[in-house]
Amino acid sequence: MFPICFILFFLFSSTSNAAVQDFCVGDPAAPESPAGYSCKPVTKVTIDDFVFSGLGIPGNTTNIINAAVTPAFAAQFPGVNGLGISAARLDLAPGGVIPMHTHRGASELLIVTRGRITTGFISSANVVYYKTLKKGDSIVLPQGLLHFQVNAAKIHSVAFVSFSSPDPGLQILDFALFANNLPSPLVEKTTFLDDAQVKKLKGVLGGTG
Amino acid sequence: MFPICFILFFLFSSTSNAAVQDFCVGDPAAPESPAGYSCKPVTKVTIDDFVFSGLGIPGNTTNIINAAVTPAFAAQFPGVNGLGISAARLDLAPGGVIPMHTHRGASELLIVTRGRITTGFISSANVVYYKTLKKGDSIVLPQGLLHFQVNAAKIHSVAFVSFSSPDPGLQILDFALFANNLPSPLVEKTTFLDDAQVKKLKGVLGGTG
Amino acid sequence: MFPICFILFFLFSSTSNAAVQDFCVGDPAAPESPAGYSCKPVTKVTIDDFVFSGLGIPGNTTNIINAAVTPAFAAQFPGVNGLGISAARLDLAPGGVIPMHTHRGASELLIVTRGRITTGFISSANVVYYKTLKKGDSIVLPQGLLHFQVNAAKIHSVAFVSFSSPDPGLQILDFALFANNLPSPLVEKTTFLDDAQVKKLKGVLGGTG
Amino acid sequence: MFPICFILFFLFSSTSNAAVQDFCVGDPAAPESPAGYSCKPVTKVTIDDFVFSGLGIPGNTTNIINAAVTPAFAAQFPGVNGLGISAARLDLAPGGVIPMHTHRGASELLIVTRGRITTGFISSANVVYYKTLKKGDSIVLPQGLLHFQVNAAKIHSVAFVSFSSPDPGLQILDFALFANNLPSPLVEKTTFLDDAQVKKLKGVLGGTG
Amino acid sequence: MFPICFILFFLFSSTSNAAVQDFCVGDPAAPESPAGYSCKPVTKVTIDDFVFSGLGIPGNTTNIINAAVTPAFAAQFPGVNGLGISAARLDLAPGGVIPMHTHRGASELLIVTRGRITTGFISSANVVYYKTLKKGDSIVLPQGLLHFQVNAAKIHSVAFVSFSSPDPGLQILDFALFANNLPSPLVEKTTFLDDAQVKKLKGVLGGTG
Amino acid sequence: MFPICFILFFLFSSTSNAAVQDFCVGDPAAPESPAGYSCKPVTKVTIDDFVFSGLGIPGNTTNIINAAVTPAFAAQFPGVNGLGISAARLDLAPGGVIPMHTHRGASELLIVTRGRITTGFISSANVVYYKTLKKGDSIVLPQGLLHFQVNAAKIHSVAFVSFSSPDPGLQILDFALFANNLPSPLVEKTTFLDDAQVKKLKGVLGGTG
Structure with missing residues (x-):
């Protein structure tokens, strides 16, 4: 069977070269374009480029807002470069708040995994949409609009959020x-x-x- | 101060009409375009259009794969229509597996919230990238490539996944x-x-x- | 020559039907999609759908901000629907200000046509970029970031701005x-x-x- | 085995509803958006919506240009609506010419399947790129630039062309x-x-x- | 208050690194991609990269067309790179004309700031849409279609135009x-x-x- | 006439510099971005960068599948880089088959130029759409879904296919x-x-x- 297999590989080999763009793991040392970071050579890519462990670690909430944002954007998580998605973890200690902010480049989808969180956004028509979510609830927050998260529980609350861009940006109003x-x-x-x-x-x- | 406020509102009122496209909550009863569902009139939109509670409910894993996928795509979660993002919940009972599948329209970002999950993808160059993730680990799976999830724990494992499209599609190989x-x-x-x-x-x- | 001309028209006639999408003049009465308004039938489109005279009229600056924004977005100017561009006029009386605001869906390019205007934006890294522009100067303000305009002249100042979307949105912080x-x-x-x-x-x- | 199969179908059934957007066969009778025609209901879609036989029929070249363009754009071939691609057939009798023209919305890839064709384009820098292609040769013509095809053979020449849009447009200079x-x-x-x-x-x- | 501030900055510092793509000021000396120029390092970006003064200077109309186009595209105005917008100034002396031309990559929005200009475009269906605009009137000209501007006043006329791309291209028919x-x-x-x-x-x- | 011509060229010369992005011929030796290969300098681009002769050569079908795929993707055909389109040739000897596969990044449009080919795709809803096409018939196969081609003739069959991306990818199931x-x-x-x-x-x- 050996020869057959070899013939097959030869047949499609040039196509395989085109496979580089299945993904484009970011290489921060190479030039950056409006589409994101340059791609790390495929031959140097490993499974670890696609895996990120930082979202499993509670952020340090010993600060003025009693809260923390742990981003997994293209700058922290090279595997998402070029793939249209990224994530973050929100930790809110009792009394914690993620202050009013915007993401210039992405819509956000949040799911509460612990506690209760009051969250919402304000539209261009100045209408307020907000609700207190319990564990398991999710909300979508449209791109570029002011929004916020406030811990509504007496315990430490946690949410995972994802973004419709590997580089959503984060502008905190204050x-x-x-x-x-x-x-x-x-x-x-x-x-x-x-x-x-x-x-x-x-x-x-x-x-x- | 009353008159001033009224003048201000009058000043920008025509702009506010343009705010419809801050979001486009899907109306499945109206025509669908290549860009997604038609928009529900803004005057009928409420916070509940942006909130989805289904991801908090464990899927029924009493089936041949001992697993369940609970989607929150535009068809189930109208608020994500047009916003470039959606989500799903994966439940894997002991021995459970989400069989080999693809999403034609989105990359996927998965975070394990309970147990351990072996997951990975195969590139166009036929290279396999996979790893066993523990609680808190995340992985990104590039658009349109075959991938899978297998419960690697002896307990019920859970993951939340998000997609870079409100309509990622799901084609299960078998x-x-x-x-x-x-x-x-x-x-x-x-x-x-x-x-x-x-x-x-x-x-x-x-x-x- | 008559027959030849007729043959030519017949030859390409089916192609001409495909010409609808040279443009998509917005029809606010029909369903709206994430891509914008539905298209007015081509047979009803006239040159007046592509022309807008509102930017030639000074906005009323007798208000608390001594300023006015006159939008020519898809909601006011149906011809720009689907074409990736729109415009507005800024009027700033002496002491006038367009308060801190964002556009969720577009970058902005401003040109001063009368007076002097101090304008700038704040990046996600909290760096401030601003300058006082004189007549003829232009500035580009990246999508989704907080920015502002202040009259820096003792006379009425005017600027024309354009946006990289027919529906840029406008969220005024206050x-x-x-x-x-x-x-x-x-x-x-x-x-x-x-x-x-x-x-x-x-x-x-x-x-x- | 019956029960198992039913459980499986039930499990994923809501996902299947999201499958509408695997494709969006154009329905010319429903509203059109900037993204293309509205989608024909999936339940009415058949394989024949995805198949087009018109490109197999030689165009009538008995006309002033001794040539014919047979388009398979979204207006003629509803299956390509929303899929980012379309096609056409070029027939050039001896002496035939497709006169100088542009496609506002797409790049073009041409392959000669019979005869010889001289074709090329002019860049924004006014540089001319053209060549006489033989059967089996292909050329790519960038979006929106003036280009042309001239029969370089003494026999009837044929080319198949494809476009990077279901609605490329066609503006013939004359x-x-x-x-x-x-x-x-x-x-x-x-x-x-x-x-x-x-x-x-x-x-x-x-x-x- | 010092310690608190430091804690806050530390908290979000990794996010700030992701802010590079708030903008991507073009660096013509680095590699160019299909998405535009490579980005100048953020640390070297100043407000002057976002400001362009060339549109305030009348173009030299002492030429065969009695007119001038002064572009502010990404090649002249690095700040617009990657931001989806650019601009130009049109000067038309008495008798001046911007000859029939196309922009392969952008729709155009024109506003007359002095004099009167006759302008319009021709659709793929060969329908002509044109009008004489007075000071303050604006028109939108869809991407990739032939269009023109003719001075309709006895004085020097001026228009500012913007484009839905930082790199619209300009192909003048003659x-x-x-x-x-x-x-x-x-x-x-x-x-x-x-x-x-x-x-x-x-x-x-x-x-x- | 010489002076006039020179004045004209001077007038628009800076615009011509912006013409680089009429196209972006791929340079595999320079950094790659999520948008594709870096651009070869325009001064080194010739007509031969836009022409590809490989599709005129029958693929070698002496293999296990009695078939061959000859790609003309950006990796093989640098001229298509950044232009949203690419192509391939399919050769199917008697009994030949292009096995079940997907393209993660593009829809496909196929036209049969010799013989007869049975081809089709399976939707996310698990509905099968397939048909036997004769010479001259074309079919569109939506992005990211499993599809296949089988020779339905007793002779060598040939098809030309085009893709809605310069880098469609190709994942063959087996x-x-x-x-x-x-x-x-x-x-x-x-x-x-x-x-x-x-x-x-x-x-x-x-x-x-």
């Missing part, structure tokens, strides 16, 4: 406004917030100007 | 070959399987011809 | 937070803003809860 | 300029062609104005 | 036909133009062959 | 299951095939484990 050098007068002018409020939050979050 | 009226000679000719093997599996799965 | 029924405790919990600040702005913008 | 009511002064002003030339071709092709 | 080495017999065969006409325009535009 | 080191117990567990059947086919196709 960080965008108060954790950089955007001048306070400009923040106040464009948000209608009071000077005292802006300066207080800049103080907490390390902003200047 | 069902495609043995659970319809594709004539046995054609199955045998195109798969090299023996006649006895084909007829045995057609018997199990209800195929004819 | 409206999303303070002009609906999102409960104040939830606003405060997810933004770290003080209760007094939240209630003050809810009062201005008509929010409840 | 028809666009001379076979409608675009006023001659406007044609002359925008093409630099002489008045006599414009009127001569309008006469041949039935143009007015 | 340049494609008469400004290269495409042999005259081939031009004549594929356009039905007379030999004298072809040679006259080749003379004007520098074509050979 | 090769995926039996021509690698996927352990037999895992194959059996995930396909329900008997151990003897698996080992027999592994023997034929060179699989181990």
Whole structure:
């Protein structure tokens, strides 16, 4: 049977070369394009490029928000590069909150795996859609809209979220406004917030100007 | 302050009308396009269109594969229509298996939430990538390639999976070959399987011809 | 020459039927899909479907922000439906501001046609990119990130903006937070803003809860 | 074995409902979206929706160009709707020519199956790429650029072409300029062609104005 | 407050690394992919990469067409790379014309900012859609179809145009036909133009062959 | 006329630089991105990059399947890189078969140019759609679904196929299951095939484990 097998392999061998793009494991050291990272050579790809263990580890919630986001985006999980999907883990200690934020590049699908979480989004028409989810409930949060998660349980709550892009982005409202050098007068002018409020939050979050 | 607020609302009101496409909750009764279901009118959309509780319920694994797939695709979960994402729950009783299958329209990201699962895929170059994952591990499975899940624990294992499309499709190899009226000679000719093997599996799965 | 011409037209006539999708002028009365509005029948389409005169008219800036946005999205300008582009006009009276906002579905390209405008955006890494533009200057603002425009001139300033989608969406931060029924405790919990600040702005913008 | 089979079908039955979008056979009587025709109900779809016999029939080349284009676009071949591909047959009698034209929505891949054909395209940089192809040769012609086919054999030549869209469009230069009511002064002003030339071709092709 | 701020930054720091793709400022010196130019490193990006001043400068209309196109495509304006949008400025002196042309890769949205411009396009069905626009009017011109602009005022007219791609392409009909080495017999065969006409325009535009 | 021509070329010269992306001929030696191969410099591109002669040569059918697939994907035909299309030639000697397979990344359009071919696909709903096609008939096979071709003539049959991607992928079922080191117990567990059947086919196709 040996010869037959060899003939078969020879027959399709050139096609197999085209198989590189079954996947495109990201190589952060090579040039990046608008479509994502360059591909690691297929010959160097192993199963470990497609596996990520970080979502199994609780994030450190000893912080101001009593919560943590553990991303598995293309930057952390090279296997998702080019595949249109990524994930993250949310940990919310009692009283924890993932503050108001947006993902510029993806819709989000969240499933609660422990505790209870109040979550929702605000539409371009300024309509609020939110609900308290129990373990096993899932919600979809449309791309680019403000949304939030708040622990609604007295215990540590956990959710797994996935995104419709390997690179969803994450812009946390308070960080965008108060954790950089955007001048306070400009923040106040464009948000209608009071000077005292802006300066207080800049103080907490390390902003200047 | 009342008048000012009214002026503001008037100012942007026509823009708000454009907000319909923040989302497009699927209306299965209206025409379907290559882009998905028609949108339910925004005025009838509620938070419940974006929430799905089915993934919290263990699937019934009392069957030949000792396993169950509970989909939350656009057909079951109208809120994901048009948003580039969907999900499913996998239940694997001891000895359970999700047989070899493909999703024509999406890559898959799986996270194990209970037990241990052996899972992997085969590339177009016929290279096998697989691993046994423990609770908390995740894997990404590229679009359109054969892959599988097998319970590697002695207990009931569970995984949540998400897809890079609201309509990933699901083609289970054995069902495609043995659970319809594709004539046995054609199955045998195109798969090299023996006649006895084909007829045995057609018997199990209800195929004819 | 008459017969030849007729033969030619007959030759290609079936192809001409396929020309419908040169464009898809939006018909708001028909079903909407994730790809946009249904198409108006080609036989009813005229040049006026592709022309929009609203951007030539200064917006009314007699309001709290001394500014106005005049959109030409698919909802206002049916000709852009399905064509991947839309536009708007910004009017900023002296002291005017287009408050901090995002477009969930498009990048924006702005050109100043009168006066001077300070504009910029904040990245996911919380880096601020902004500049004061004079007449003739243009800037590109990436999709889904917070950005703003402030009149930097003592005269009425004007800009034309275009978007990489017929339906870019527009979420104004203050409206999303303070002009609906999102409960104040939830606003405060997810933004770290003080209760007094939240209630003050809810009062201005008509929010409840 | 009967019960087992039934259990299996029950298990996955809701998933099967999501299978509608394996394909979206076009229904010209239902609303059209920017993504293409609405889908014919799956229950009414048969194998004949996916099969097209028109490309096997030589086009009528008894006309001014001694050539014919037989399209198999979504308008003629409903099965390709939503699938990103379509086809056409080119017949060129001796002396035949498919005049200079563009496809707004697709790249083209041509294979010569009889005779010899001179074909090529002109880039945006005004560089000409063309060659005379023999039977079995193929060429790819990038989207939206002017290209042409001329019979280079003394016999009837044939090519099959495919497109990267179910709706590639076809704009034939001479028809666009001379076979409608675009006023001659406007044609002359925008093409630099002489008045006599414009009127001569309008006469041949039935143009007015 | 210092420690808290540090904890927060640490918490989300790995996410920030994923922020590269908020934008992808083009680096012409690095490899180019079908998705556009490679990205300039984020650490080297400044606000000036997103700002372009060329559209404020009138083009030189002292030429055969009494008109000028000033592009702000990805090649001239690196900030638009990967963002789905670009722009250009049209200057038309009295008697000026932007000759019949196509953009292979984008739809166009034009707004008149000075004077009056007659503009329109021809569909695949050979229907002409055109109109004379006054200052403030806008028009959308679908991707890949022949279109033109003619100054309809006795003064210098100006328009700003935007495109649904950072790389729309620009193929000017007369340049494609008469400004290269495409042999005259081939031009004549594929356009039905007379030999004298072809040679006259080749003379004007520098074509050979 | 010389000066005029020069002025014109100068006028549009910067635009011409943007023409690189009319096409992106693949350069396998440069980095690969999720969007495909890097582009060969335009200055080195010739007409031969867009022409492929391999589809005119009958594949070698002296093998176990009495058939051959000759691909013209981006890996073999660099000109199709980035253009959304590719092709292949199928040769089926008497008794020949292209075994059950999928293309993860493309729909397929097949036209029979010699003989008769039985071909079809199986949907996610496990419905079989197949037919015997004669010379000149074409069929479209939706992306990612199992399909096959069998020679239905007593002579050598030939088909040309095109794909809606320059990189469709090709996963042949028997090769995926039996021509690698996927352990037999895992194959059996995930396909329900008997151990003897698996080992027999592994023997034929060179699989181990």
